Amino acid sequence: MSTDENSLPEPVPAVWPSIGFTDVDAGVRFLTEVLGFVVTVLHRDDDGTVAHAEARWPDGGGVMFGSRGKPGEWGALGPQGVYVVAAEAATVDAVWERAQAADDVEITLPLENTDYGSHTVGLRDRDGNLWSIGTYRGA
Template sequence: MRTIYALVRYADCPAAVEFLTGAFEFQVHELSKNDEGVVNHAELLVGNDMIMIGAGSPGGPGVYIAVDDPDAHHDRAAAAGARITMALVDQPYGSREYACEDPEGNAWFFGTYRP
């Protein structure tokens, strides 16, 4: 079972999936769509590993880490000085998660989702 996942944000998730599968031969493991039917999250297999891509402002890549208790994790991170960039939220795909930046501005995502 994996614990750490690379995460990249794209303004146009469907186009990103098409590019990454065509150009790099990544394999689609899972696609999630929003209420309008547009892909806003994808899990792509790269050999035995996986990356996740999500809709959002492109920027530096982030890391998603699966945790058992995201509420306690969030509180500990905030108390330690992490800048919370996405409040705790229950996602439609079953994960409870949040996002933050460390003091150097690196993006970190934590939640219960384990593809």
Template sequence: MTAWKPPEHNAVSPYLLVVSVRDMLAFLAASFGAVERYRSEQPDGSIKHAEVRIDDSIVMMGERPAGSAATCCSTHVYVPDVDAAYQRALAAGAASIAEPRDQPYGDRGAGVRDAEGNLWWIGTHLSR
């Protein structure tokens, strides 16, 4: 185990600042099968910090201070079936920004925008 990062964390992880961590946790679970692994709640019930695992990666998030400007993130997620993940994301409230299609670089990819404005690029690498 390394002392400079928590166990099971990669060196780089997205950190989302959102209005509702609860809503983001639900979106990530429905869209990508994210599993919550940590949550720190404030006395008022807001969530100061939460972490989920999506496959081999951690996504961290916290509720942004009231009145602060939105900070949007663009994140790529590899999944076993891009078409299914895209449909799950739409069903969970995302808006389509790119329907699934085969890309010239060897992936089948799609894109969605979540309710917070974050972009999620979804890909499945095609065997060639």
């Protein structure tokens, strides 16, 4: 632990946002082919729905996801917003390039450098989930 009272130790990723997809296969393609996540778990029920799946971000952490379900159930989550920290600006640039080439991705924030020091891009997937990928690691 740091002796500087204004700094915190480097966190171990422990927060996993949960995303619901109406078409999980399209969601997997977005996560892997556009963003660069790696799917590590995918449990598909007999009817084809995905009750639980996980995708790891190469720089640490990940998201849990599954098929959107009935109202009142965990899988009924509507559109979410997720910020993903990239260790290098080159990772953000690669996401930007892949997003421009993808048919079902809306770019909500073009590639930019913010006044608070982040190299970032904003996207919306086909289910309306908002994704921001940037180099800002938080205060």
